[in-house]
Amino acid sequence: MLKMRHLYLIACLFSSAGWGSATVVDNNLLASDPEGANWAGYGRTFDEQRYSPLDQINADNVKNLSLASYLDLADMHSVTTVPLAVDGIVYFAAGYSVIHAVDGKTGKLLWRYDPELWKTHPDMLRRAWGSRGLAFWKGHIYVGTMDGRLLAVDAGTGELVWSATTTEEGDSRYITGAPRVFNDKVIIGHGGAEYGAVRGYVTAYDAMTGKQAWRFYITPGNPADGFENEAMAMAAKTWTGEWWKFGGGGTVWNAMTYDPEYNRIYLGTGNGAPWNRKIRSPGGGDNLFLCSVLALDADTGEYVWHYQTNPGETWDYNSSMDMVLATMELEGKQRKVLMHAPKNGFFYVLDREDGQLISAEKFAKVTWAEKIDLSTGRPVESPNARYEDGPVLIWPGDTGAHSWHPMAFNPQTGLAYIPAREVFGYYSDEGVDIENWAYEPGFQFANGLSTKVRSEEVPTDLATSALLAWNPVTQQEAWRIPTPGAFGGGIMTSAGNLVMQADPEGKLNAYRADNGELLWSYDLGVGSLSPPITYLVGDTQYVSILAGWAGSVQAFGALTAKEGWVGRQQPRRLMTFALNGKAELPKSQPQQPLSPIVDAGFKIDAQKAARGQAVYAAKNCIICHGVGAVAGGYAPDLRASPIPLSVAGFTAVVREGALLQRGMPSFSELRDDELEAMRHYIRRRAHETAAASVD
Template identity: 60%
Template sequence: MRCAAVLLALGIIASVAGAGTVVVDDRILADEDNGRDWAGYGRTFSEQRHSPLRQIDTQNIRRLGLAWSLELETPGNVATAPLEVDGVIYFGVGLSVIHAVDARTGKLLWRYDPETAKAAGAKLRLAWGIRGIAFWNGKVYSGTQDGRLIAVDANSGALVWSVMTVDKNDRRYITGAPRVFDGKVIIGHGGADFGPVRGYVTAYDAESGRQLWRFHTVPGNPADGFESPAMEMAAKTWTGQWWKFGGGGTVWNAMSYDPELKRVYLGTGNGAPWNHKLRSPGGGDNLFLCSIVALDAETGAYLWHYQTNPGESWDFNSTMDMVLATLSIDGRPRRVLLHAPKNGFFYVIDRDNGKLISAEKIVKATWAERIDLASGRPVEAAGVRYENGEALIWPGPFGAHNWQPMAYNPAAGLVYIPVRDMPGYYNDKGIDPATYSNGPGSRNTNGINISSSDIPIDAGHSFLLAWDPLRQREAWRVPTPGLWNGGVLTTAGNLVFQGHAGGKLVAYDARDGRELWSYSLGVGTIAPPISYAVDGRQYISILAGWTGGTVLLGSLSAQHGWVGRAYPRRLLTFVLDGRAQLPASPPPAPPLPVDDPDFVIDAAKARDGAALYRACALCHGMGAVAGGYIPDLRASTVPLSKEAFERVVRGGALLERGMPVFGELSDEDLEALRHYLRERARASHPDAAAPDP
């Protein structure tokens, strides 16, 4: 009994339980004090990403060592927040390939592949895979890029049910984590960057997959009637024929369930298109874009909203974490929601009524002077809506804080946020509102002129920020490599863990930001770590792999040297006094462009190829400079051969590895792409002649 009491004090157990006895339900997901399992995306409903475990602390962190590692064969995305339930780690990698691994040994127990590449069609072009999963009553839930929500048996890996949540031929897809509560599982989708998409969230019965309710986040065509009074209200904030453009507002990442108030909070995204002047030419706030929306969890009925960016024009999503906490404000406890969206402000919002309590800048943010606390609205700076055709503002569309989750430590009273400092250039010169379309065939689905040029390594930087939400001020910050670093974990041992683009997992003192420990993962990492306990020992686990949104950023991401498929994708688990050895991995190195000196580049074809390449940049990188796992086409031999290039791009030879099929491209299009890639390879080849002075 004395041993059990000690473990209870350390936050490792809540009671003595044997294997297979944990039933993940509302009680487990609402329990902030039991750190035995990590059963939800943010561990508990609060999404705090805080573990009450304190066996590993600031005094013994230097004893932390590798317990085991598992090399992953599945190609593609490695950005998932893992789950751990009853000694088993669950995660998805690649195109929603779900794995179950023994947390004690690292042995793979089962693997389920939903064969997304075969089902996704053109949707395979729109994203990189999965960021999170959910667990409820013996089942693992995941979205897929083609739009399915699947439930898999946690013991066997067998499919229990599958439902299609979107239209098979629309531009919607799923990369975000489902959330579960009260026998329900909810899921949103992405797609507002790629065409006329209208956002919604759907709740399903967790046991059967039967649809229970659906909430649209923006209104549709008034002539078709409104699904709810909320949509009728929202329509009054739109002008023109917005429904032809979809509207956007997708819930592609964060959702939070409030067990105290029986509510679901949705974080909504940008407009479709981004350009407010095109989708809503007469102005208007365009509800519920870039908002937090509170719904009744049982019925999906609208309760309240808070909009961070009325009339959004910059891709300033509010789909980032919504952390639930209780803060003492003016001498009384208040239930609050903590939120750091893309726009560079940190918000404290009253969960009971949606009223803004406070908001302050956490990074350079030039688009607004401040947030007016009386109205809750931003006081925008002059010219930021590119009224004269262009604007340079901070932050840009990658955001001050993106999807990599932050963490909140209640004891320290601090929020730890992976933030970045990078501007955005917005230009809509030459775009005619009378003829603009973001429909099928459009090469400008966002309504602004987006360059596909390479992004230089000095275009932005990042840091880990500790923020005091009560006093709305910085506590400390530490610089982090490059721009794109991992999600955060904090523990009762006064520790903060984060994976870095440079290839390390780092532990900081939660109170002052001192680096206390680091470990080389063998590859850059953006996935968030988790902590849990098995057999009385505290563990830290993280998925390591350099992919996800990193691949888009060209030289800004490629600077870390993790480009290409040679670098590992692995699951690592740490414990005090761990002695396992990590398999060697190739050192980081830049890709070496290849050239065919006999290939004569046609400048006109290369220009045409540059325009076509915009559809490739999402994966192969801006300016044909790959930033991550996806091959760098300047260094690939495939474009050297007309026949090989056709087999891959139009014939689907690498479909199983995640390369989409572009069947609509003509022979002339393929040749133009080859000329563009040869031009880019030759310009960046180490033997390229220097330009004339």
């Protein structure tokens, strides 16, 4: 191991990134990094702006940008993640947190570390989301895993340094988000608020040893057990009933931002558990600290301030989207601000010193609230927004006007760039036993709303997307470019007056940052939502992106299946570009229409099919195979799969785990009658699809 470390250091001394020792990634580098040679943090620097000062590639010459290298990742189910680049080496965690180190110039794989989730906790494959990113600190790579581990891996050798279990055995928590690093600490949250009685928290560990430094809970626990701190006692006053039996939620599954000027960590907190407030807090209440921007002291984890975007959350309008830091002139004064565009469709500007709301305006179609009252900071909600008088269609839906895909901010143009979405949601708790509601045993999606919401096929025109340039000072749209499909990829911007974003059609696009003019486009060969990064190797600026169609979009069925990316037929790659690059891609598999299997000899039982639809929804099969059994782009489309035609084959795969190593989890708890019911449901959907295509 020591020999490998020495070889790594020698390689850094003579690397194409330049002479000298390996770059030390610490507070000093992540606070500014004005040279822009590295992309060492999730948002490049602590401010999460996703802005690079590099301008070798710019609006005038980006037309000459072309492929320099690529690396195929044939065994990765999801590559929708944020890479890092340090000393010319690109690091990323694809699939189930499999870490890769790749030469940024040549595309050569240097090492690979696999936490082997399918061996250690195969039941966690039911989550299926994969990893959204990692962190780098003083020669270590940090990543969270679906089974709740936080891992530290040597950046030079790929060897495991330490592992910490951040969750409890058998609970519903899991990790998909990227850790953040600061002050020799690494912090991680978790997801899982839809799958059990989960009480959200974040935990900070010593970055070198993995020893826990502090933990902060987002929602209060059982008052009979006492409260961990004054903040929890304060929060408990905003809850009613026996909320702790439902967990409460508030998971920090994505966004965290460190502020070195105030030595604070800001948390973007999640939705309630369950979503429906009538269940978890029947007497009402704001339910702190759900759906909030929460500021903590970075050294101690003590509460500093909060701003709640959705008091009494009941729609899954979590605030887990990026929180971007900047200093800007407002009303003639320089203000240190935090910008936040969460699911609910409002763009917020907060004062970082005390959390005071400065402004908030709609950046997408919003009908759940009329406005944000600036005197109180609270939304002015629309009638029946809480579906208290029956089912309602409101904008945005639970997928949000902005999801986790990162926005960016360019200090030169003064504009924020958001992968925005127009989408409505259907909210109803008709048929739900509010008073006696409880989580089902096992890993099953449960939000306290009508199950019909998640079991029917969604329309292909449910949502549209756009690249939105937003002026945070005037709170007005500067320009908007419609993008294909329901989702837009994460964004990067640079001093070259560029904004770059990939899209579901498979294009990587470069726009002028000041006016949105399309300057360059490259066919990646597959739809992609990962954000690009840019960095230097020697004197050459490179742009890298992970291209591949997966990363939660597959759950939306027809909404994403319409893009035509089927199963494992299309590539998953790390692709790197430079001015006048010389590499060429092999030809990709073309998009193919679905061919459902119609078995004339299979007699569909309507009652069994209805029961199978309920089992399909309850077991959360939609995560991989899509709403309405319409696969959205990675797992096989069951309507066209021969496996459900065979009782023995279907049982072997679904219950016995015959394809576990390929990522298909086992559902050992399913009975024969439930498996049979699912087969009838799948056959019904195949016949319905075939009949519709004839019509």
